[in-house]
Amino acid sequence: MYRIVKREEYSPVTFMWEIEAPDVAQAVEPGHFVIVKHTDEGERIPLTVADFDRKRGTVTLVIQAVGKSTRMFQKLKQGESIDSFVGPLGIASHLEKKEGKIVCVGGGLGVAPVFPQLRKLKELGNHTISIVGFRTKELIFWKEKFEKYSDVLHIATDDGSYGTKGFVTTVLKDVLEKNADVSEVIAIGPLVMMKACVDMTKPRGIKTMVSLNPIMVDGTGMCGCCRVTIGGKMKFACVHGPDFNGLEVDFDELLKRHSRFLPFEQESLKRWESSCQCECGGKEVAR
Amino acid sequence: MSDEPKKTLKTIAPKKTPIPEQDPKVRCHNFKEVALGYSEEQALAEAARCLECKNPKCVEGCPVLIDIPGFIREISAKNYRRSFEILKKDNALPAVCGRVCPQEVQCEATCIVGKKLEPVGIGRLERFVADYGIERGWEDLPEIKPNSRKVAIVGSGPSGLAVAGDLARAGCAVTIFEALHVPGGVLKYGIPEFRLPKRIINIEIGGLQKLGVKVECDKIIGRLYTIPSLMKDRGFDAVFIGTGAGFPKFAGIPGENLNGLFSANEYLTRTNLMAGWDFPNMDTPVGMGRKVAVIGSGNTAMDACRVSLRMGADKVYCVYRRTIKESPARIEELHHAMEEGVEFHWLTAPVAIHGDDKGWVKSMECEKMELGEPDESGRRKPVPIKGSNFLFEVDTIVYALGTAANPVIAQTTPGLATNKWGYITVDENQMTSIPGVFAGGDIVTGAATVILAMGAGRQAAKGMLKYLGLA
16 A cells, blocks of 8 residues: 555646655656556556655656546545555666757646656756646646756746747747757657657757657556557567657557547546446446 | 275276366356366266376476375375375465466376376366365465575566475565566466466465465566665565566567557456456456457467457457467367367468558458478478468457567666576576576576476575575
8 A cells, every 4th residue: 555645736637646655766767657556446557757755755646637547546635545556667767968958848747757857957967948838827837846957947838828828849949949059858748749849859850758658557568558669660668668769759650559448448437427436436336 | 095906097987087167158258267177076086097106207297296196195085185285285376287287298298097098187186176275265384494584586476486385385584576466477467267267366375475475566676676686785685586478579560559459468468467358347448349360379379369259259260370280279278269169260370460540450461371391499380372361350469479578677687697588597496697596487488387487486496495505
């Protein structure tokens, strides 16, 4: 059992957990992910680590409640525990001191996981430019954290209620035009966002790393569900990634693979919504 | 005993006592066990076929060297408790092995009765005794003299469990680290419920825990703790690596990333480990269609075929590039699959998977093969017949092409020697290139069987006891 020592709400669908897992907190590095499973019926859900505190022995996750499992997670209160928490998984991001500037782009659910990379890059002495995007002003979180480790922080909102109006790519375009000395871009977020970033950096020949979060089961290399095509070769995101050279990722294939379980996800969610929404998973009503 | 007339090949029944099974037409729609196990009467009848040879050959056919005539003798004497203890002494998982061991190429292949008649049904008898004990809640708790040695086992599959049993009995403090949320490894994720019920596995692992073995799930070694850190910082005197070979292979033909194409590992993990057959009561879906092609003809392929039928598939094709003769599956498994309605296509190999515009499998293009000259494995090599291409209309494809070495441990253990395929190299004591670090099972040999992994585990346990100065 792993206790949720702190829980915060960032929006009606976004929440933060600090999980007590001292050994994981010791071993985790930026770029790693964990797998969370709750209740006997539960799925194994992979989540990229958003932060960690080795002293306090905690690992931070920022979760979007989109399906049944994450909606169920959302209902758990501070002080309650989850059944299963395994990590760190994947290969840690390769981060080093670079000559030029490094741009960290986080959009939507990618805002939180790009943070540990940003912090490490800053600690290594890099010049960092951060671009984070939200739908609207009320949904902005971790502004102070990003400010602390960014030489320049840009915030974009879809509706223009804060910062630049538009997507992170609107800002990225501008940043790339104004800074000829960008040596690397790190982009984490929805697939379409990462793809749009790569479309922008590719013609300029700028190294662009992305963090992929395809559908997984075990997360340890056993099932091959998370296979992705990188530079024409098959790779498993769980053990060869999750970070990959974005210029080589076959995003179109990945987008199709993402839709693999859509009808099942919808069925599961609908069933849960019409149930008691407790940890019984809707069995009581359905049976 | 001496009053009884001596049993000979002429006085015993020529055939094995049949084991009751669920009707194929019924069982192909449920996940309940196929083979139902001997009744006491049937077990006694089968035990009576054992000649209790003075120089038995069956024991040497057993990778974990069970005292086979010994446990069968105790069945005949109706001394089932003693029989159970004899089994448990050499085999931590008799109820598992009695179900999934390929006895026909091991103990039953060397059984002296088998030279003239059908061999003694050793596997069925093993299962009978193990189940008899399980039903009565028997525990085999020998007196253990604890020593001060701490041993870590990486992976809770068959090899790790075998090591754990032997070392716990020798008095070591044993901790098993398992990356998944439940222990059992391939027994849980790979072998379907209808061949090996989860309940049986849990009881057998529970038996090990009663011997003092600690099982820590959700602990991925190589990432959370490294092997050197287990020894340096956590005080383990020796480590056993039994991580298995579970890294699925793909064929490298076009279309393999289409939706609807699974590795057998994924397919079986979804159905077995995550119990996706019970979706939406269980949260993990399987996501299969109605027309399934399974590629390969090993035991895993048979499992995938038979799971597909139980998942409600209208059509299940088993496609293999060689013939039934070269098929690596157990005869019993092939037979069961045929009985249940799997359609076999021998000398057939996929060359491309075709999809629709949304990225789903639509059909599988195959070509017919013929057998040519023997290859390095001694089997005749399948050669494609030009112009023989044809299509299978399928929406689901399961690749059961075998597995490769999982790279995680090797990536994170400096100085651990592996061969060119990534399998860990060991000496005659199963010790790796790092002193005190042992390995066994599929991560050393490549994909094999449960019992061979257990045999390697027992060998490693011996080596570890020697290394620890306890033997």
